[in-house]
Amino acid sequence: MAKKIQTPTYLKIAMDIASRIVNGDFIEGEKISGRSTLVSIYNVSPETIRRSLALLKDMNVVDVFEKSGIRIQSKENANEFLKAFKRKNEFAMIKKDIYDILEEKKSIEEELENKISNLIDFATSLRNVGLIIPYESLVEPNSLMIGKTLGELNFWHKTGATIVGVKRKEELFLSPGPNFQIIQNDILVYVCNNDVVDKVKEYIT
Structure with a gap:
């Protein structure tokens, strides 16, 4: 407040x-x-x-x-x-309220990024016990995903994996919606079972 x-x-x-x-x-x-x-x-x-x-x-x-x-x-x-x-x-008063809200928003975003990072690090450490874990894959220049939205890609139905985030340069987009468009050099963060990892990577590249 x-x-x-x-x-x-x-x-x-x-x-x-x-x-x-x-x-x-x-x-x-x-x-x-x-x-x-x-x-x-x-x-x-x-x-x-x-x-x-x-x-x-x-x-x-x-x-x-x-x-x-x-x-x-x-x-x-x-x-x-x-x-x-x-x-x-x-x-x-309005000006101060805006500054306070922006500071609060920044603090929440930083805390959320830390929590996501901790979650990914923790989940990665569990890869060897067969749980659903996050993976990362780079969208390379020859990928057919470039220019398409997540809705057009129908990612889960075609791979069995769920995209939970997209890293783009210094930004992390969490839970991107169906209208989110993939561009070259995006890093996809997704979760899936171990047995479909190769299938997912092949689809991305």
Whole structure:
């Protein structure tokens, strides 16, 4: 599950002030006390209040005067500020969710490849006890399989073996469907009984 994005304190305070302006708690043209009053209201440092007010001033929501305090400048701009933050926050959350999902997908794919590799290694070690085991065969340039789909090849009916994967360069395609097309230099990973191995290899080449 994606972690919740933390909003900085100064931005939360700026949003709260803007919300109070939109809700009518603060009226356009009204003056409110200086930073020290806001410090006590929000129980934060003067620097945090300074950053909050600087942000609102940049958005023309308030005017800040060193000696006479803070004046509410625009309810409309306060509303636009809240809308802009909401859009930006939603975008950031969606972006983070996508990154988290991609990382999770990558982790699952790596784990799956490791499990498949371990399974193949384990099954290969059982060849001498007569169990169904995986074999690998290269699709060479003269193979009639090239350009055909697995559905067209009807592999199991003609060989008695089942293709469980196809290695292509650095990729491993697990349980390829009937529309998967074979190309030159593919490595077929298949399972079968020992007595049909030669038949399968002959069919592939």
